Amino acid sequence: MNAEDHTTSRQIHLVSRPEGWPTEDTFRLEEVELPELGEGEVRVANEFVSVDPYMRGRMVEQESYVEPYRLGEAMDGGAVGRVTASRDASLPEGTLVQHMQGWRDVAQGPAATFTAVPEIEDAPSSVHLHLLGMTGLTAYAGLVEVGRLREGESVFVSGAAGSVGTAAGQFARLLGASRVVGSAGSDEKVAVLTEKYGYDAAVNYKDAPIREQLPDVMPDGIDVYYDNVGGDHLEAAIDVMNRGGRGVLCGAISSYNERAARPGPDNLGRLITFSLSLRGFTVREFAERYRDEFADRAGTWLREGRLVYDETVVDGVENAPQAFIDMMKGANIGKMLVRI
Template sequence: MTDTSTSPSTSTQVQLVRRPTGRPVPEDFRTVQIELPPLGVDEVRVANEFLSVDPYMRGRMNDVKSYIPPFALDETMTGGAVGRVVESRAESLPVGTPVRHMLGWRDVAQAEADSFSPVEEIPGASLSAHLGILGMTGLTAYVGLTAIADVREGDTVFISGAAGAVGSAAGQIARLLGASQVIGSAGSAEKVTVLTGKYGYDAAINYKDAPVRDQLPEHVPDGVDVFFDNVGGDHLEAALDVMNDGGRIALCGAIASYNAERPAPGPDNLANLITRGLRMQGFTLGGYVDHAPEYQRRMAEWFPAGDIPQDETVVDGIENAVEAFLGMMDGANIGKMLVRTV
C-alpha cells in the first residue's frame, strides 16, 4: 500500500442530466462532487491532467443505437484522458506512472488497473499528445488514409474539417504518405492561414465565404483522388462533384449534422459513385485498432523529427469542460480541444 496522504479523496465529475434536442446547452449537464471509496485490491487512483472532448460524444448524448453505447442519464460521462497515478494497490502501476484511459469528464479517476494504459513520457512533449497526434486522434487519421482510402503516391487529397484534431493530423500524414497535393476546408480566415502556413496544405478554403461546391473546383483542376470527410453535408456533395475515376472517400465524421433536429437531404450527386467507379466507406476506429503498432512505428520517426506539428486549444478547469465541448462543436478550436484539470 502506498502513502495516501496526498491522494485526493473526492472527484469532480460531469454528468448528462437531459438528452439534448439540437445543439446541447449547459442545462443538459451538471457537475457533482463524488467521494471516492478506499482503493480495492489491484485498483489505482489517477489525477487526470488533460481530458479530451470530441465530436463523437454528441452522438452518445442521444438514446439511439450506434457503434458505442449512449451516455446514461444522471451518470458521469466518459472519454479519453491522461494523468498520473497518485495512489495504487497494483504492482503494475506504481505511483507516478503516466497513463491514458477512458475515464474522462472527471478530475480524478479510480478503477481497476487494467482500465489504464501506461504511456511514454516524451521529452519536450506534454502528456496531452497522447490524446492527440500520439493517440486515437492520430491513429484515426492514419487508418482513414491507409486502411480505408488507400492513399497513394501522387494523390490529390481533400480533407474537410481540416483544422480540427483529426483533420490537421490527416493533412500532414497524407503528405508524409506521398500525396502530391493536399487541400483543406476550415471555418475562418485564421484557420485557413494555419493550414497553409503551418500544416503544409497547398490550399485551403473558408467554407463560410461561399458554398464549398463553388470554391473547391478552382483548387483541384485535375480532380480529387482521396476525400477524407469529417463534416458531411455540403462538403461531401462538393467532393463528389470533383472526384476522379476510381477515387476513394473515407467517411470519418459528419459534424455538420450532429446537432440537426431532423435528417438533412442526402447529396444530389450520389450517382457519381457509379459513373466514376468511386469507393465510399465509413469507419470507426474500434474495428482497426490492430493498425496501432504500425502507426506507432511510423510516428516514432515522424514525431521526433518534427514532421508533425500540432496545435492544441486548451480550456482550464474541469468546471469548464462543458464550455470546451460546446466550443469544439462550434469550431472554436484549432487542433485538439482539451480540458486541463491541473
C-alpha cells in the same frame, strides 16, 4: 478534492438529453467520494481530458457503435493522467497513463483499464490524446486502410483545422500525397493550414458555397476525400472525385445538432459512372491492426520534427461542458482539451 490523496472526484454528469444544441443545463458538476482502493486498482489524477465530436451522439439514445451516456451518471472519454495511488505492481505511483475516464479530475478503477504511455521529450502529456493517440490513429488508419492512399495521389480534407484534420493532412503528405487541400471555417484557420500544416491550399467554406470553391483548388480532381463534415462538403467532393476515387467518411459534424435529417447528396450517380466508393468507419475497427505501426511511425515523425500540432486548452473540469459546445461550434484550432 483532497490535494494529498485525491479521494474526491469532481465529475461532469449528463442530466438531460439535448434536442439540437446542448446547453450548460445539459450537464451538472458533481463531487463524488471515492471508495478505498481494491486489490488490483489504481487512482489517477487526470492532467488533461478530451472533448470530441462523437460524444454528441452518445448524449441521445440511439443505436450506434458505442453505448449512449446514462442520465445522472458521470460521462466518460479520453484522458491522460498520473497514478497517485496503486494496488497493482504493473502501474506504480507516478506512472503516466491514458484511459477512458475523462470528464472528471480523479479517476479510479482496475489497472487493466489504464494504459501506461511514454513521456515524450519536449511535449506535454496531452499529445497522447491527439497526435499520438486515438485522434492520430483515426487519421492514419482512415488514409491507409479506408482511403488506400497511394503515392502521388491528391487528397482533400474537410474540417481540416480540427484535431483529426490537422493530423490527416500531415500524414497524407508524409505518405506521399502529391497535393493536399483542406477546408476550414475562418481565414485564420485557412492561414494556419497552409503556413503551419503544409497544406498546398485551403478554402474558407464561409466565403462561398464549398461546391463552387472546390473545383478551383482541386483542378486535377480528388483521389482520396477525408470527410469530417458531411453535408455540402461530401456533395462537393463527389463532384470532383477522379475515377476510382475513395471517400473516407470519418465524421459529419455539420449535422450532429440538427433536429431533422438532411436530404442526401444529389450527385450519387457519379459513384456508378466514375467507379467511386464511400466508406464510413470508426477507429475501433482498425485499432488493434494499426496501433503498433502507427505508434512507431508517428512517434518517429514527431521526434524528427516532421509533425506539428495545436491545442486549444480550457482550464478546469467545471468548464468541460462549455469546451465541448465551443468545439462543436468550431472554436478550436487543433485539439480541444480541458486541463485539470
